[in-house]
Amino acid sequence: xxxxxxxxxxxxxxxxxxxxxxxxxxxxxxxxxxxxxxxxxxxxxxxxxxxxxxxxxxxxxxxxxxxxxxxxxxxxxxxxxxxxxxxxxxxxxxxxxxxxxxxxxxxxxxxxxxxxxxxxxxxxxxxxxxxxxxxxxxxxxxxxxxxxxxxxxxxxxxxxxxxxxxxxxxxxxxxxxxxxxxxxxxxxxxxxxxxxxxxxxxxxxxxxxxxxxxxxxxxxxxxxxxxxxxxxxxxxxxxxxxxxxxxxxxxxxxxxxxxxxxxxxxxxxxxxxxxxx
Amino acid sequence: xxxxxxxxxxxxxxxxxxxxxxxxxxxxxxxxxxxxxxxxxxxxxxxxxxxxxxxxxxxxxxxxxxxxxxxxxxxxxxxxxxxxxxxxxxxxxxxxxxxxxxxxxxxxxxxxxxxxxxxxxxxxxxxxxxxxxxxxxxxxxxxxxxxxxxxxxxxxxxxxxxxxxxxxxxxxxxxxxxxxxxxx
Numbered sequence: 001x002x003x004x005x006x007x008x009x010x011x012x013x014x015x016x017x018x019x020x021x022x023x024x025x026x027x028x029x030x031x032x033x034x035x036x037x038x039x040x041x042x043x044x045x046x047x048x049x050x051x052x053x054x055x056x057x058x059x060x061x062x063x064x065x066x067x068x069x070x071x072x073x074x075x076x077x078x079x080x081x082x083x084x085x086x087x088x089x090x091x092x093x094x095x096x097x098x099x100x101x102x103x104x105x106x107x108x109x110x111x112x113x114x115x116x117x118x119x120x121x122x123x124x125x126x127x128x129x130x131x132x133x134x135x136x137x138x139x140x141x142x143x144x145x146x147x148x149x150x151x152x153x154x155x156x157x158x159x160x161x162x163x164x165x166x167x168x169x170x171x172x173x174x175x176x177x178x179x180x181x182x183x184x185x186x187x188x189x190x191x192x193x194x195x196x197x198x199x200x201x202x203x204x205x206x207x208x209x210x211x212x213x214x215x216x217x218x219x220x221x222x223x224x225x226x227x228x229x230x231x232x233x234x235x236x237x238x239x240x241x242x243x244x245x246x247x248x249x250x251x252x253x254x255x256x257x258x259x260x261x262x263x264x265x266x267x268x269x270x271x272x273x274x275x276x277x
Numbered sequence: 278x279x280x281x282x283x284x285x286x287x288x289x290x291x292x293x294x295x296x297x298x299x300x301x302x303x304x305x306x307x308x309x310x311x312x313x314x315x316x317x318x319x320x321x322x323x324x325x326x327x328x329x330x331x332x333x334x335x336x337x338x339x340x341x342x343x344x345x346x347x348x349x350x351x352x353x354x355x356x357x358x359x360x361x362x363x364x365x366x367x368x369x370x371x372x373x374x375x376x377x378x379x380x381x382x383x384x385x386x387x388x389x390x391x392x393x394x395x396x397x398x399x400x401x402x403x404x405x406x407x408x409x410x411x412x413x414x415x416x417x418x419x420x421x422x423x424x425x426x427x428x429x430x431x432x433x434x435x436x437x438x439x440x441x442x443x444x445x446x447x448x449x450x451x452x453x454x455x456x457x458x459x460x461x
Contacts (some may be wrong), residue, residue: 187416188311190421215315215410222414 001075002247003068010063020055027051053111059244068246072106072121075248079255081108081119089123089148093231093238094162094229096148098176099125099140113259114118118237119147120255122244127174142173145245147258148238153269157208163221168195187213191222196229212268220260225277226250228257237262298434305422309443312415313361316446319408320355320368326404327352327375330397334378337388344377361444375401412446419443 004181014020028048035044069085076083091097103136109119127140162177182199185206200209221228230239240260245251331345351367351374358367363368382389382398423442426435434440 188308188315188418190305190308190418191414193308215319215407215414219410219413222417 003071007067014059024055076108081110092234092236094177094180097129101126116149120147126163143244144240146240149262150237158232161232162199164197165227189218192218298431302440308418309422312418316411319411323404333394348374415446
C-alpha cells in the first residue's frame with residue numbers, strides 16, 4: 001500500500017460526480033456558444049476540449065491528494081500515531097532548520113515502538129531568493145522523509161553528530177550544514193566511508209563519538225538498504241532519507257531504523273552513566 | 278615544439294596518476310590497520326571480562342578446575358598474541374574455552390540463575406557481536422585494499438613500492454565454521 005493506492009478509483013469517481021459533469025457540460029456548451037458567436041471554428045472545438053481537460057486535471061489533482069491523505073491517515077492509525085496534514089517543527093537539528101522555508105506534510109506523531117516519543121513524515125525545505133523588488137523566487141525545493149525521536153537523555157553527551165549520505169558530484173540538493181560549525185571524522189570502515197560523510201560539532205567529545213559508532217552500528221549503517229542519514233543534536237534524533245518514501249513498507253523500515261539508532265544512543269548514554277558512577 | 282609539449286603534458290599526467298594511486302593505496306592500507314585496531318579494542322574488552330567471569334563461576338563450581346584453568350590459559354595466550362595469525366589462533370582457543378563455561382552453566386542451575394553470571398554472560402555476548410562486526414569491517418577493508426593492489430594499473434605501483442597483500446581474519450572455531458551434520 002502506498003500514497004497512490006486508490007488514486008485511479010478516486011479519479012473516476014470525481015470525474016463522474018455531478019459537479020464535474022455539470023462543470024464540463026456547462027463550460028463546454030458556453031465555450032461552444034461563444035465560438036459560434038465569434039464565428040470561430042477553432043474556439044468552438046478547442047475551448048470545450050480545454051475545459052474538459054481542465055476539469056479532468058482538477059479531478060486528478062484532487063484524487064492524488066485524497067489518496068495520499070487516506071493512505072497516511074490509515075498508516076498512522078495502523079502504527080498507533082496521530083495524523084496531522086501539515087505542521088512546522090522546531091529547527092533543533094541542522095536539517096530541520098535547512099533552507100529558508102520548511103514544513104512537514106503528512107506528519108504522524110506519538111509513541112514509536114519501544115515507548116519512544118517522536119514522529120515520521122514528509123519534510124519539505126526550500127531555499128528562497130528575494131530580488132531587489134522584494135519578490136521571492138524558490139531556488140530549491142526538496143522533499144525528505146524524516147523520523148524524529150526525542151532523546152533528552154543524550155542532550156549533554158551528544159552535542160552535534162551529523163551523518164549524511166554522501167551527496168556525490170551531482171547532488172540535487174545543496175549542503176544544508178554549510179554554516180554549522182562542524183568537522184569531518186573518518187571511521188575505520190571503507191564501506192561506511194564510501195556511503196557516508198560523518199561530521200561532528202566542534203565541541204563534541206571524540207572518544208564518546210567513537211564509542212557510539214561501535215562496529216555493529218558501523219556495519220549496520222554500511223549495509224542498510226535505505227542508507228538512512230541522521231542528525232543528533234539538542235536531545236533530538238532526526239533520521240532521514242533524502243527522497244520521499246510513500247509506501248507502508250519503507251515508512252515502517254525508516255521507523256525501525258530510527259528506533260534502532262535511538263536505542264543505540266540510549267544504550268551508549270547508559271554505558272557512560274555507569275562508567276561515570 | 279608541439280611534440281615536446283605533448284610529452285611534457287603526458288609526463289605530468291603520469292606523475293599525477295602515480296601520486297593519486299600511491300595516496301589511494303596508503304589510505305586503503307591505513308584503513309586496514311585502523312580496522313585491525315578496532316578488532317583489538319573489542320578483543321581487549323573480552324580479555325578484561327574473562328577474569329570476572331571465571332571468578333563468578335568459581336563461586337558456584339570451584340571443583341571444575343580444568344575448565345576454568347583452560348579459560349585462564351587461553352586468555353593469557355590471547356593477551357600475549359601479537360601477530361594477526363597468532364591472534365586468530367589464540368582467540369579461537371579462547372572462544373572454545375569459553376564454550377566450556379557455557380556448558381558449566383547448563384550443569385549448574387544456580388550458576389545459570391546467578392544475576393552476576395547472567396550480566397557477565399550478556400556482556401560477553403554483546404562483545405562477541407562487536408568482535409564479529411569489527412571482523413567484518415576488517416575483512417571488507419582488506420578486500421578493498423587487496424583488490425586495489427591487484428588491479429591493473431595500480432598493481433604496478435603496489436608492486437614497486439611494496440604494498441603487499443593482507444590476510445583476512447578468518448573464522449577458526451569449528452563451531453562457527455562447521456555446517457551442522459544431520460544423520461539419518
